[in-house]
Amino acid sequence: MTAAGAICEFMASFGLEAYDESFVPTGELRPDFPYLTYECPEGYFGDGDVSIAVNLWYRDGGWWERADRKAEEISRSVGRGGKLLPCTGGAVWIKRGSPFSKNLSDPNDDFIQRKYINLTAEFLTYF
Secondary structure, three states: OHHHHHHHHHHHOOOOOOEEEEHHOHHHHHOOOOOOEOOOOOOOOOOOOOEEEEEEEEEEEOOOOHHHHHHHHHHHHHHOOEEEEEEEEEEEOOOOOOOOEEEEEEEHHHHHEEEEEEEEEEEEEEE
C-alpha cells in the first residue's frame, strides 16, 4: 500500500465517511453529515514533520458533543507517541500536532460545527 493509501485507510477507520479534501463530492452527491475531510500530503524520509489538517463536519444545531467525542477518539488512536501506518517502503508516523484541535463555525450555516484537528506525519520511507 502506498503512503497515501495508508493515510486514507487510517482516516476511514473512525466510522465516518472520509474524503481527501481535494475530492469531496458536491451537488447531489454531497455527503450527509457527519463526515470528515483530510489533507493527504506526500513526503520523504528526512523531510521532518508534514502537517495534515483534518476537519470533522457535523450539523447538530450548536451542540459540540459528538464532534468532541470523535476528536477524542482520533486523539486516543494516535496516542502520545504517535501511530505508525505501514506502507510500501516503510511507514508513515502520524502524531498529534499542537494545538490538537479547535472548534470552528461556518459563516453560511449556524448549525454546522467544524472541528479542526492538527496532525503531523513523518514519512519513514526509503523512496
